[in-house]
Each structure stands twice: as structure tokens, then as C-alpha cells.
Amino acid sequence: MKLNHLILLIFSLLLVSCSLDSAEDPLEVFREIAYNSLSSTEKSTIVGDWKKAEVSAWVDGNYLVIFQTTDSATRGPIRVVVDPDTGRVVEKLPR
Template identity: 60%
Template sequence: MQKIYSLLLLLVFVSFSFACKDEDGDPLDVFREIAFNSLTVSEKATVNNDWKQAEVGAWVDGYYLVVFESTDAGLADIRVVVDPTNGTVVEILPRI
């Protein structure tokens, strides 16, 4: 009987570990995608690297700031503020 309980316990732990496995990679990719999809076609054309490599950092009020490198030397990088709770873009900051 002890072996059956041990086997069941092992089965529960194994199934739990598979259920918790993150197969999507970086969890910040969700915020990168929300920010990238909010850009215009012309803004997307000036993104220097793959949008999945954009820098994501903390911003005020619990928001995230996603920064896309720009290929246009005359303009600053594209900076998008994302609300993680609602999954929406709060603001696209001016490119000065």
C-alpha cells in the first residue's frame, strides 16, 4: 500500500511540473507584442531589430515601458507604455 501512495504522489508531482512549465519563452513577449501591434506601418519599418528583442522595463503606476531601437538616426527610439493588467497601450511617448 505504501508503494501505491508513493507512486501516486510521484505522479502528482510530475503532472504538476508539466502544468507549470513555461513553453512560451520570455513572459515579457506579451507586452512587446502589444506594444509592437500598436505601432503604425511606418513606425514598424523603423524598428532596428526583431521586435521580440525590445527592452522592457518598469514604468510608473505599475506600467511597463517597451523600447524599440530605431533605425532613423534623426529620431529617438520608439517608447510605448503598456498596462499589464488590461493588456493595453497607455501611451506612445514622443520621439524627440
């Protein structure tokens, strides 16, 4: 009987640890927040998969999400600053 409890306990711990490892990647969350802040016109100019946009550390603990667009060569990419604490867009940088 004690062996069954031990096996059940080990199995339960394994399930919990597996579910903790599958938490959503914060960079994906930042990309989605930034993408959702774009207008439909801006979204239509994005080149490639927006879910693979570059994300890098920015000032004050914020993150910068960079979307390459069809007019990146002339105007530059769309750059959105996201605050990870509030989950909100801080600003869109000038192009």
C-alpha cells in the same frame, strides 16, 4: 498497489510543476502588446528582432517597451507604455 498509487501521484505532481514553470514570460506579452499597437510604417523601421525589445518598469506600475529604429539617431526610438493589469497600451511617448 499502494506503491503504484504513490508513483502515479509523484509523477502527476512532477507534470503539474513542469507545466507551471513553462508559463509565458510577461515581458514577452508586453513586447507583443506594444508591437501590435504600431503602424506598419513604424514596424518596418524597427532594427533587429522586436521580440528582444528593451522592457523596463515605468510609472504607476506600467512598463515601457523601447523599439530601436532606423531613425533612432535623429528621432529617437519608439517608446510604448503598457498597462500590465489591462494588457493595453497606455500611450506612445513622443519621439
